[in-house]
Amino acid sequence: MTTTGLTLPRIVSAEQRRLRTLRSTWWFATSAAVLTVAIGVFPAIGVAAGALPADLENVGPLGGALTGLSITELIVAAFAVLAVTAEPAAATFTAVPRRASVVVARATATGAAVLALSLALTFGTFAAAHLLLSSAGVDLPLTAGVARSLSGAAVYLSFVAVLGVAAGWLLRGAVAAIAAVLSVFYLLPVVGLLLPDAIAEAVLPWLPSNAAAALRDPAPTLEMLTPWIALTVLAAYAVGAVLLASAAVRRRDV
Amino acid sequence: MLDIEHVTKRFGKHTAVENLTFGVRPGVVTGFLGPNGAGKSTTMRIAVGLTRPDAGKILINGRPYEKLAAPLNEVGVLLDARAVHPRRSAYQHLAVLATTHGIPLRRVDEVLGLVGLSEVAGRRPGGFSLGMSQRLGIAGALLGDPGIVILDEPVNGLDPEGIRWVRRLLRGLAAEGRTVFLSSHLMSEMALTADRLVIIGRGRLVADVTTAELTAQHRPALRVRTPKAVDLLALVPGAADPADAQLVTITDRSAEAVAELAARHQIPLYELTPVRQSLEDAYLELTHDDVEYTLEGSTSR
Numbered sequence: 001m002t003t004t005g006l007t008l009p010r011i012v013s014a015e016q017r018r019l020r021t022l023r024s025t026w027w028f029a030t031s032a033a034v035l036t037v038a039i040g041v042f043p044a045i046g047v048a049a050g051a052l053p054a055d056l057e058n059v060g061p062l063g064g065a066l067t068g069l070s071i072t073e074l075i076v077a078a079f080a081v082l083a084v085t086a087e088p089a090a091a092t093f094t095a096v097p098r099r100a101s102v103v104v105a106r107a108t109a110t111g112a113a114v115l116a117l118s119l120a121l122t123f124g125t126f127a128a129a130h131l132l133l134s135s136a137g138v139d140l141p142l143t144a145g146v147a148r149s150l151s152g153a154a155v156y157l158s159f160v161a162v163l164g165v166a167a168g169w170l171l172r173g174a175v176a177a178i179a180a181v182l183s184v185f186y187l188l189p190v191v192g193l194l195l196p197d198a199i200a201e202a203v204l205p206w207l208p209s210n211a212a213a214a215l216r217d218p219a220p221t222l223e224m225l226t227p228w229i230a231l232t233v234l235a236a237y238a239v240g241a242v243l244l245a246s247a248a249v250r251r252r253d254v
Numbered sequence: 255m256l257d258i259e260h261v262t263k264r265f266g267k268h269t270a271v272e273n274l275t276f277g278v279r280p281g282v283v284t285g286f287l288g289p290n291g292a293g294k295s296t297t298m299r300i301a302v303g304l305t306r307p308d309a310g311k312i313l314i315n316g317r318p319y320e321k322l323a324a325p326l327n328e329v330g331v332l333l334d335a336r337a338v339h340p341r342r343s344a345y346q347h348l349a350v351l352a353t354t355h356g357i358p359l360r361r362v363d364e365v366l367g368l369v370g371l372s373e374v375a376g377r378r379p380g381g382f383s384l385g386m387s388q389r390l391g392i393a394g395a396l397l398g399d400p401g402i403v404i405l406d407e408p409v410n411g412l413d414p415e416g417i418r419w420v421r422r423l424l425r426g427l428a429a430e431g432r433t434v435f436l437s438s439h440l441m442s443e444m445a446l447t448a449d450r451l452v453i454i455g456r457g458r459l460v461a462d463v464t465t466a467e468l469t470a471q472h473r474p475a476l477r478v479r480t481p482k483a484v485d486l487l488a489l490v491p492g493a494a495d496p497a498d499a500q501l502v503t504i505t506d507r508s509a510e511a512v513a514e515l516a517a518r519h520q521i522p523l524y525e526l527t528p529v530r531q532s533l534e535d536a537y538l539e540l541t542h543d544d545v546e547y548t549l550e551g552s553t554s555r
Contacts, residue, residue: 004355004398005324014353021346022339088337090304091394095351097303097320254304 011101015109019083028079029117032072039068040125044132044140054136061218063129063140065122066153069216072121073185076114076157080164081177083110089254100246107165107242114161118154126150145218148227152215159212159234160185166241169249185209208237255280256301256402256433260310263296263457270296271457273310278435278452280401283428285448285465286437289541293457294437295333298406302331314402326355326398332405335391340380344371344390347379351397365393370419384411392420403427405436409443421447441537445469455541468536476504476512479525486521500524 019025043064046052052059083106096102130140163184167177185208192204204210205225214220214230225233256278263271271293278284286294299305301312303319311318314329322328338347348362366372369389374382379390388411395403403424409417424447428434438444444451445465453461461468480486483494483502490512492504504512509528516523 002356003324004327004357006355010356011354014350017346017353018342018350021342021350023341087339088334090299090333090337091347091351093304094302094331094333095326095354097322097325253306254299 006096006098006101008101008105011096011105012108014096015102015105016113018087018106019109019113024082025079025113028075032075032079032117033121035075036068036072036121037125037128039071040065041128041132043067044129047138048132048136050136054138056133056138056140059129059133061140061143061146062149063126063133065126065129065150066216068125069153069157072118072157073160074182076118076160077164077178077181078174080110080114080161081168081174081181084165084168085172085174085177093254099249103165103169103246103249104242107162107238107245110165111158111162111238115154115158118157119151122150122153149216149218152212152217152227152231155231155234156212156216159208159238162238163208163241166238166245169245185212206233208234211237255315256404256435257313257316258297258301258310259313261297261300261307261312262309263293263300263305263307269457271300271307274454274457274459275310276452276459276462278402278433279450280433281428281431282449283424283434283436283447284450284452285444286435286452286454287441287444287537287541288437288439288454288460290439292439292454292541294439294454295406296457297454298331298333298404298435298437301404302329302333304333324355324398326351326357326400328398328400328402330395330398330400330403332388332391332395332408334406335384335387335410338379338387338390341378343376344379344382344393345375347390348394348397351394355398357398361397361399365396368396369393385413385416388412388416392423400432402433403435405434407438408436409438417443441534453537453540460540471536475529476507476509477525477527477529478502478504478512478523480516480521480523482521485519486516489515489519503529 043052043059047054047059056063092102093099126142126146133140160181164177164181167180168174171177171180188207189204189209192200192207195203201223205214205223211225211230211233214224215227215234217224220227224230258274258276261271261274262269274293274297286297288294296305300307301314301319314322319325319329342350345362345366348365349359352359352362363372366375369392371386371389371393374386379387382390388408392405392408395405409420412420424434424436428449436447448465450464451461451468452459478486479500480502481500483500487494487502490504490507492502495501495503509526513523513526
């Protein structure tokens with residue numbers, strides 16, 4: 001018999017159980033799935049129904065599969081923030097007094113769950129769009145760039161989840177934390193535009209929102225980071241956010 | 255074994271716990287008593303690492319809580335029975351805790367049976383009564399079969415039968431050689447459950463005694479009214495009332511003994527009343543100066 005005691009894999013496994021044993025998790029997953037697919041197949045339906053011309057001119061190389069992404073992003077942000085703010089901390093930290101392990105484990109469990117669902121959703125929506133378009137005689141090929149784009153969108157959603165978990169720990173209130181996560185993607189780019197051109201050109205591509213765009217855009221522009229650098233940048237932001245949250249959680253009273 | 259060593263904790267200007275030192279030994283039930291706001295919960299939260307002390311430390315078997323390799327197997331804690339996710343079933347709540355330590359899930363069924371919650375294991379604690387929540391909290395505390403049990407107001411919200419059940423459970427745990435430390439603001443409850451009492455008021459240690467010692471210190475007394483108070487006090491130990499020349503308080507004598515003695519010496523008695531100074535009185539006397547609110551205070555607001 002193995003001895004009982006705290007290990008990081010066990011803590012991660014407990015965090016996964018924590019997620020799957022709440023009905024709200026499955027409601028989040030269901031609503032993310034329904035909205036992502038329903039909005040994502042809309043352009044392809046337009047082509048299949050003859051409302052749009054029968055080519056990829058209007059729907060793009062992804063067949064419009066990522067149209068619903070900004071809605072998915074909101075659902076993911078809310079889910080990840082609530083995974084922290086709705087859980088009473090005292091019981092968690094008496095079982096696992098190594099608080100940083102809890103922060104890391106919850107970010108891992110939440111990020112991994114979102115990544116798995118998102119991959120299924122982006123590729124699933126693309127497959128649905130592919131079927132719809134082929135019914136209209138339009139071929140929607142799964143090129144390497146398209147595959148990278150669909151995976152990149154899933155990675156991006158997973159990144160939103162990790163930021164949401166970190167913001168939940170840092171700010172403790174659900175509303176403040178969700179607002180903070182959305183600010184990173186909607187407010188920071190706007191602030192960036194106010195910078196002088198020379199500085200903006202150097203800074204803007206490195207913002208989380210633009211790094212994410214570089215990952216999920218099927219045809220990245222020249223001023224964007226290359227996908228691998230963008231992936232590294234997002235990973236660095238995620239690690240930084242989790243470290244910051246760990247430091248804050250370790251320092252304060254529960 | 256739990257060692258509280260010179261612990262001080264301040265919240266802003268308010269000192270919750272001040273230079274508190276005492277030990278909690280295995281094999282007996284130790285009651286932690288004090289009025290509301292005396293610092294009982296703060297001390298317990300410091301013991302399990304939820305609150306950081308400004309000075310001093312609390313050691314669990316010689317080590318700080320954060321350093322334990324398997325906290326649930328060494329210390330079982332119930333702090334706030336309502337602090338569980340209201341929509342995760344009782345079973346899964348315990349299963350999450352068990353998973354962090356690799357405790358087999360059959361132990362979850364065991365503790366649910368032990369606290370009598372097997373039938374509602376699949377239900378959400380959000381709909382539980384306070385008593386059921388307390389039982390779930392106790393189940394969580396026993397999950398890792400720990401040698402030390404720390405319970406903050408465990409009988410809160412329990413019905414009389416539940417209170418007796420907790421009492422038996424805790425005495426059983428102590429009899430098995432475990433360290434049992436529980437807080438309460440009710441002396442009457444502690445007198446029945448605890449072997450030892452640690453009493454605090456305003457964060458400071460007021461008394462650290464066995465329940466028997468405290469009972470012995472505060473024996474029942476007799477209130478006697480007689481015109482020959484001086485004659486009576488020459489025969490028995492006691493004290494005259496400074497305000498009433500006819501009134502004396504006699505200690506260490508039974509009512510029968512005093513009545514017979516008075517008859518033999520032809521001392522008329524107008525009144526002979528046993529005054530039971532209960533443990534409750536003793537406790538209130540000890541902590542009187544330390545309660546945060548008084549009736550006088552409430553009128554001046």
